[in-house]
Amino acid sequence: MPTSTGLYDTSTITYDQSSLSYDGYGAPLANLPAVGVYVAFNDGPYVAEPVFTDVSYLTRDVSIRRGRQDDLQQFPSGQCSITFDNRDRYFDPFNTASPAPFNGNLKPRRQVKIVAIWNGVSYPLFRGFVAGWPVEYTEAGFDSTVTVDCFDVIGLVGASTINRNFYDEYVLSLGPKRYYPFSERPDNNKFYDLVSETAFVSETGVTTIVPGGGGVTLPWTTSSITQGKPMFPGLDTPSIFSWYDGAVLVDSERNTTATGVGQDCSMSFVAQLNERSFLFTFTFGNFRIAVNSSRSIAVQSATGTFITLSTPVIDDNKPHHFTFTFNNTTKTLRSYVDGKQTGFTTTAGAGMFVFPLSEARFEWFGLSQIQNLATFERELSATETQTLYQAAQGQFAETTAQRVVDYLGYTNLPSGMYEVAAAVSTQVLELEPEAAPVLPELAKLMSGEDGQMFVDSSGVLQFFGRYSVFGETRSNTSQVVFTDSGVGVNYDNTPIRMQFDADGVRNSVTVRGSNSTDVVSVDTASITANGQSAESVETYLIDPVAAQSLADYRVSIYKTPKLSLDPFVAKGQQNPDYNWPRLLGLELLDRVTFKRTPSVGSAVQRDLLVQAIEHRITPGTWETVVNGSTRYTGWFIIGTSLLGSSEDVLL
Numbered sequence: 001m002p003t004s005t006g007l008y009d010t011s012t013i014t015y016d017q018s019s020l021s022y023d024g025y026g027a028p029l030a031n032l033p034a035v036g037v038y039v040a041f042n043d044g045p046y047v048a049e050p051v052f053t054d055v056s057y058l059t060r061d062v063s064i065r066r067g068r069q070d071d072l073q074q075f076p077s078g079q080c081s082i083t084f085d086n087r088d089r090y091f092d093p094f095n096t097a098s099p100a101p102f103n104g105n106l107k108p109r110r111q112v113k114i115v116a117i118w119n120g121v122s123y124p125l126f127r128g129f130v131a132g133w134p135v136e137y138t139e140a141g142f143d144s145t146v147t148v149d150c151f152d153v154i155g156l157v158g159a160s161t162i163n164r165n166f167y168d169e170y171v172l173s174l175g176p177k178r179y180y181p182f183s184e185r186p187d188n189n190k191f192y193d194l195v196s197e198t199a200f201v202s203e204t205g206v207t208t209i210v211p212g213g214g215g216v217t218l219p220w221t222t223s224s225i226t227q228g229k230p231m232f233p234g235l236d237t238p239s240i241f242s243w244y245d246g247a248v249l250v251d252s253e254r255n256t257t258a259t260g261v262g263q264d265c266s267m268s269f270v271a272q273l274n275e276r277s278f279l280f281t282f283t284f285g286n287f288r289i290a291v292n293s294s295r296s297i298a299v300q301s302a303t304g305t306f307i308t309l310s311t312p313v314i315d316d317n318k319p320h321h322f323t324f325t326f327n328n329t330t331k332t333l334r335s336y337v338d339g340k341q342t343g344f345t346t347t348a349g350a351g352m353f354v355f356p357l358s359e360a361r362f363e364w365f366g367l368s369q370i371q372n373l374a375t376f377e378r379e380l381s382a383t384e385t386q387t388l389y390q391a392a393q394g395q396f397a398e399t400t401a402q403r404v405v406d407y408l409g410y411t412n413l414p415s416g417m418y419e420v421a422a423a424v425s426t427q428v429l430e431l432e433p434e435a436a437p438v439l440p441e442l443a444k445l446m447s448g449e450d451g452q453m454f455v456d457s458s459g460v461l462q463f464f465g466r467y468s469v470f471g472e473t474r475s476n477t478s479q480v481v482f483t484d485s486g487v488g489v490n491y492d493n494t495p496i497r498m499q500f501d502a503d504g505v506r507n508s509v510t511v512r513g514s515n516s517t518d519v520v521s522v523d524t525a526s527i528t529a530n531g532q533s534a535e536s537v538e539t540y541l542i543d544p545v546a547a548q549s550l551a552d553y554r555v556s557i558y559k560t561p562k563l564s565l566d567p568f569v570a571k572g573q574q575n576p577d578y579n580w581p582r583l584l585g586l587e588l589l590d591r592v593t594f595k596r597t598p599s600v601g602s603a604v605q606r607d608l609l610v611q612a613i614e615h616r617i618t619p620g621t622w623e624t625v626v627n628g629s630t631r632y633t634g635w636f637i638i639g640t641s642l643l644g645s646s647e648d649v650l651l
């Protein structure tokens with residue numbers, strides 16, 4: 001697939017601009033580029049390199065619009081409308097006699113691309129997906145057209161959901177020996193391990209050791225448990241719930257460790273206890289841990305007795321994340337509740353945790369819930385334990401760039417259809433659960449980044465960071481001069497409206513970050529001069545410091561009214577060899593210069609960043625409409641701008 005800098009292969013285009021006519025009756029378009037229209041009839045929407053068919057000779061007109069109305073908006077999906085000549089019913093999905101590749105392939109979301117060719121150079125204008133194939137008959141049935149509406153990758157992603165489970169992924173990345181999410185209703189007393197992808201069957205008639213001595217034999221049947229709701233925001237699968245005083249037990253594989261040797265090991269799980277919960281027992285390697293009837297953590301010694309250790313209250317009718325780790329070399333056991341060590345570390349003599357056990361088990365009694373049990377044949381670190389808890393809470397610290405890649409990587413979108421700049425580097429924390437819509441999540445991520453997300457002319461979804469508009473060459477160096485006099489691309493002599501107004505002012509900004517933390521930035525001088533204009537921004541930013549940085553930046557950018565310029569029209573055929581390479585190569589967020597020379601007084605000249613580009617192509621005419629913003633031009637940036645310049649200071 002072509003990237004933003006690549007060119008399309010034009011070997012299949014069999015005409016040139018000196019002889020092209022759209023419908024066989026139009027005049028030659030000597031001063032206009034050739035238009036290449038292609039449809040991938042045989043490939044679906046997620047094919048990065050589809051086989052395109054040239055249907056330019058059946059095209060009557062094309063209209064393309066990419067971009068946004070102003071710089072306060074996020075970029076929406078680009079749009080394209082193509083009118084096809086359907087007199088031969090090639091584009092009629094109800095015509096079973098149409099030739100290949102049309103027959104049977106007029107389906108929604110087939111890929112389409114539009115290119116322009118001038119002086120042998122190909123310029124991509126749009127790539128996207130057909131919404132449908134509506135057939136229209138006019139002129140008493142003697143004429144027929146199909147006008148397809150197309151959308152770009154943003155529109156395609158808008159129908160996608162996040163098909164992933166972050167907690168499961170992180171657990172599996174730690175290399176567990178066994179991992180039971182308990183996400184299924186048990187069938188024939190079975191639960192499934194995600195590591196081995198095998199089922200383990202419960203035992204009946206097992207004698208369970210009770211803290212303080214003694215034993216009780218209790219069976220497990222499917223009637224003794226039911227499914228419950230997920231206990232943490234990051235756990236989007238059900239828990240299992242024991243609803244009466246019976247034992248629930250899951251077998252693991254037999255312990256192959258030699259008698260008296262022991263091994264490093266850990267376990268983690270989420271559980272909720274209440275006043276009727278009696279015992280949590282996990283046996284792994286050569287030690288046994290329990291939460292006993294006094295709600296303390298107890299460790300079984302080699303002789304079978306339990307040592308009771310102090311712990312925070314854990315029977316508060318709230319779910320908690322538990323992790324236990326054991327280092328066999330130092331014989332050190334540590335426990336963590338909700339990601340924090342409980343305050344004890346016990347180190348025993350050589351014989352304490354080495355008694356032989358035939359199997360590893362997890363058991364519990366009474367009205368209690370559990371989910372996401374994992375066992376490890378190593379000692380988990382404190383950082384890994386904290387991250388496990390955060391992931392269960394629906395939080396995972398990473399850069400915006402990585403989160404964007406995470407989200408898109410678990411859709412069906414090929415990696416060749418999106419690019420994420422390295423400058424997308426703010427830190428985010430909160431996660432949305434599996435099956436959340438992708439597009440609102442991406443928009444929220446980019447709001448925290450205060451970066452830009454748009455689809456370029458070659459169809460690639462681009463992500464830029466907060467300061468990209470100041471650092472990228474195409475954004476900090478003017479690419480085109482639009483003028484009414486002198487050297488440059490002349491814009492059309494239609495009414496031009498310019499003004500200063502307060503519609504784009506924002507002088508009081510509230511940013512909400514992760515964990516519902518709100519920070520505010522206010523510029524009192526701007527409020528006094530322009531009146532208060534407030535906005536609130538929802539983000540996943542990791543902490544109040546990052547949120548404050550964004551709020552201050554937004555106020556710095558938007559506190560002062562900037563010149564507003566209505567969209568203007570340029571026609572490349574007025575000076576084709578000069579104009580067309582510049583107009584066809586124009587991209588969103590390119591820096592351009594606009595010059596207006598009134599008959600009286602001084603000239604007006606401002607640099608703009610392109611916010612929207614529109615091409616209106618009909619037989620004999622081609623209009624290019626440009627919409628720009630002065631918001632991100634004219635700033636003094638430390639380390640970039642020249643000292644003594646007249647630019648505004650960017651905080």
